[in-house]
Amino acid sequence: MRIAVHQMCSDTTTTHNIVKMVAAIYQASEAGAKMYFAPEMSFMLDKDRNRAAKSIVSESENEGLKYLADVAGKCGMWVHIGSMPILDQASGKYANRSIVIDANGHIRARYDKxxxxxxxxxxxxxxxxxxxxxxxxxxVAVQCPLGLMGLSICYDLRFPDLYSAYAKSGVDVLAVPAAFTVPTGQAHWHALLRARAIEAQAFVIAAAQSGTHEDGRRTFGHSLVIDPWGEVLLDMNETESIGYANLDFKRIAEVRSQIPAQHNRRDITMPVEIC
Structure with missing residues (x-):
């Protein structure tokens, strides 16, 4: 199955980023992709929280999200928005929220980092x-055209217990939208993502932010698609662009039969014995 991965250099203006995403969804649809993946904070990347606050609203009030859902329905394309900041009106704080939209334009899953x-x-x-x-x-995991997909965001990648929970649930795919910094990306990005694919024996799709952003930060890029054996199928390097990968889901069964790690798994609930 063909998927599209959108490596972005999101700026501080939501409308600019939405325009990029809509164009990419149409392009991905024309290229035969069944699902589109965007990076973390695709709607807006802005470290100036006072400025950003003017553009962050509740999910129900977000017109950009409604527009993307409409485009997804028109294209018959599943859309993973990566993530976006959402205002929690009760607390006055935000959620960094992944949202998955189906081919009819309906929201099928939400996951907060x-x-x-x-x-x-x-x-x-x-x-x-x-x-x-x-x-x-x-x-949170969601049934989609790729099978059962476990949701996570960026820094989650460093916490293997989350992905162990997904592995126990039998996920076929792990989505890891991100905005890794350059130094942490250079040191750990490829190693951690390959490890998560190998551990869960699942495909990993990691759409990333890349480049020097309007707010001054630099992100690592290298959006990746990795198969259940840990083989890199797509590495987008540092250019803002759309990449494609073809996922062969027979590969999951092949890998799991070769090394039956999920069958051999033992739940570790006892405390560590320190000698």
């Missing part, structure tokens, strides 16, 4: 997502 990026990097960059964002409450 569980692990928030609170770090100080050696480059001097400091990020505190928890000061503005609420953490999601749990894993």
């Amino acid at each position: 569980m692990h928030l990026f609170d770090v100080d990097l050696s480059t001097g960059e400091s990020w505190r997502e928890s000061s503005a964002y609420l953490a999601g409450s749990g894993p």
Whole structure:
């Protein structure tokens, strides 16, 4: 099955980014793709939270999301928006939310990023997502044309328990939209994504932000599609573009029969014995 991966360099203006996404969805549909994947914060990437706040609304009030759903329905295309900031009106904080839209333009799944990026990097960059964002409450998987797909976002990638839960659920695909920084991407992006594919014996689709953004940050790019054996099927390097990959789902059964890791799995619930 053919999929489209959109590597973006999102700016601070939602309408600019939506226009790019709509054009990419139409292009992907014409190219025969059955599903489109965008990166984390595809709608808007802006580290100036005061400026960004003017554009962040609740899901029900987001006109860009409604427009994308309409386009998905017109194209008969499943759309994974990557993620977008959503206002939680009760708390006044935001959620970093993945949304999956089906080929009829209906929202089929929502997942809020569980692990928030609170770090100080050696480059001097400091990020505190928890000061503005609420953490999601749990894993979400959705039935789609690719089979059962487990949802996650960026920093989630570093927490294998989440992907272990998806593996136990028998997912066929893991979606990991991201906006990795350059230093962390250079060090860990390929290794972590290949590990998640190998552990879950599932396809991994990781659409990424790439380049120097309007708000001054730099993201790593290298959107990847990886098969259940850990083989890289697509690496988009650093250019803002649309890439395609063909997924052969017989590969899942082949890999799982060769190494029956899920059958051999033992649940580790006891405390570690320290000697």
